[in-house]
Amino acid sequence: MKNTLFLKIILLLILSMQMTWAQKSKKPNIIVFYTDDQGWADTSVPMIEGDENSRSDFYETPNLERMAEQGLVFSQAYSAAPVCTPSRTSFQFGKSPARLQNTTVYDILAITRNKRCQGEVTVHEMIKKNDPEYVTAHFGKWGCDVRRDPGYDVSDGNTNNIDGDWKVRNKERYPDSDPKGIFSLTERTNNFISERVEKGEPFYIQLSHYAAHVQNYARPETVAKYKEKRGKKSSSYDWDVENPNRNGWMPNYAGMIDDLDAGLGLLLDHIEKMGIADNTYVIFTSDNGGGFRGNAPLSGGKASLWEGGIRVPTVVIGPGVTKGYCSTPVASWDWYATINELTGGAALDQSYDGGSLVDAFKKGNKADVKRGTQEIVFHYPWYGGTMPASAIVDGKYKLLVNLQTYEGRLFDVVADPGEKNDLSAAMPEKKKELEKRLNDYLEEVDAEKIEDMFDVRLNELAGKIEKHKESGNERMLKSDQHQYDHITKAKDNKSWRK
Known part of the structure; x- marks a missing residue:
């Protein structure tokens, strides 16, 4: 009898806790x-x-x-x-x-x-x-x-x-x-x-x-x-x-x-x-x-x-x-x-x-x-091995712009999610519209520019290279010199990663 009463009390406590949680759970x-x-x-x-x-x-x-x-x-x-x-x-x-x-x-x-x-x-x-x-x-x-x-x-x-x-x-x-x-x-x-x-x-x-x-x-x-x-x-x-x-x-x-x-x-x-x-x-x-x-x-x-x-x-x-x-x-x-x-x-x-x-x-x-911002804008001015680019998505259309060649490609990413078919020639007005909206947005937010990123990174690496030469740290000298050469090549090669 006592055990039964004890169980009922426990069940009532659990129910009370659940109700308390339910009252607060509107959030x-x-x-x-x-x-x-x-x-x-x-x-x-x-x-x-x-x-x-x-x-x-x-x-x-x-x-x-x-x-x-x-x-x-x-x-x-x-x-x-x-x-x-x-x-x-x-x-x-x-x-x-x-x-x-x-x-x-x-x-x-x-x-x-x-x-x-x-x-x-x-x-x-x-x-x-x-x-x-x-x-x-x-x-x-x-x-x-x-x-x-x-x-x-x-x-x-x-x-x-x-x-x-x-x-x-x-x-x-x-x-x-x-x-x-x-x-x-x-x-x-x-x-x-x-x-x-x-x-x-x-x-x-x-x-x-x-x-x-x-x-x-x-x-x-x-x-x-x-x-x-x-x-x-x-x-x-x-x-x-x-x-x-x-x-x-x-x-x-x-x-x-x-x-x-x-x-x-x-x-x-x-x-x-x-x-x-x-x-x-x-x-x-x-x-x-x-x-x-x-x-x-x-x-x-x-x-x-x-x-x-x-x-x-x-x-x-x-x-x-x-x-x-x-x-x-x-x-x-x-x-x-x-x-x-x-x-x-x-x-x-x-x-x-x-x-x-x-x-x-x-x-x-x-x-x-x-x-x-109604359109979706991406900006990736990077020099580390893939195409530095900006892009804008507006509904089913996406414009992808190479930031070194400034070549733009237009895709219907609903019909063509693999981006195989460039619509630039078929839809020049749409491409022009998206190019303007993309550039206007990047200007509005003062987006980072790839040219500035190149220069600042090269200056940083140049300073490190001089310090490595002075300290005799051959391992870091080789590593940073490799990066410096890679970025210099990327900066100078305007057709890079088209």
Whole structure:
């Protein structure tokens, strides 16, 4: 009898706690599942409805498939930049890298001009301003040079790629059971969620995985699975059918994608276990396009403004999110405006390039996304091995401009996502219109110029070379002289990387 009464009291307490949480849960929770270098077609989810070429038939991502079945897939979603640092900076501040004047990984021009986003408000700071009850966390790779301290309520600090390879930096690697820290990151995220649920606190989490950036680490059993697997499109990876052990990094990379998806599954399971699935948004996206591992049907890859370098897999689930596909072009600086609206913020001013996607969550393609800058502009004045370029996307049309030759190419990236058919000759007026809009925007935000970037970097290297000569440091002298010669050649070669 006493045991029965005791159980009833316990059940009533649990019910009371659940009701208390339900009353507070009108404020939505938001989780950004941010991957590194994961290409648009590096999942088993078709990024375009009904288009089997927009998915991998080799990689297995059943938990992302689970998200896609529950929510909305953005078919034409773009990262802010084709490499990590400017993309992550843009995500934090809700503005394009061109406007922030932080456009490359090692942005010597930004450093020299001291353009370090002073006065800009991070997404974490914006949320706390909108509603101080939110508790914020950043787990995993930070990789944002303009702010060494993430500033979140809970964070892993100023981490970068190396912290995904070493559990204790340079001393102890992550064990085989926890490649790239995928599962320990997930565990800490889930623990943070449990604490917030227990206290009835709304939360924002950016879970920034180190995967799928090189090095390619995966659990041995996952790698073994892919050594035996075949895919119809595997020939694009120079797959050796007779001798799968010759395929080098491919099973490791596929295993890493698989393990990353397993981490996503553990997160989704925990959200359901905590009873907050109907009040939690999960945004899955990547910081840039795939890292030279085959991005078919897209052209190019990481460090280029071809579609393969900036189009990224993006799926959203959450309260009120419609099921299906949205083909409206979106950029990663839109997430700032979206999170601002979800956390009760007032409309952002015109200095923010992004627009809220909340209406798109509900209406898909029927939504009207109103941005501070309606077109989507990319700017990548880099000299490090791929074509320095700017681009503008307006609906289905994209203009891509080589910043050394000033040659522009016009594409319909809906009909031709592989950018094979240059429409410049067929649509000269459209090309001219987009060229003007692109140039007007870059002038308005005082975007970094490749000529200045060349000169500042060469001056920096020249100074280092003289110091190495004086100190007798032959190793660094050779390294910096090589960079100096490479950049000088790139600067002088106007037909470079056409």
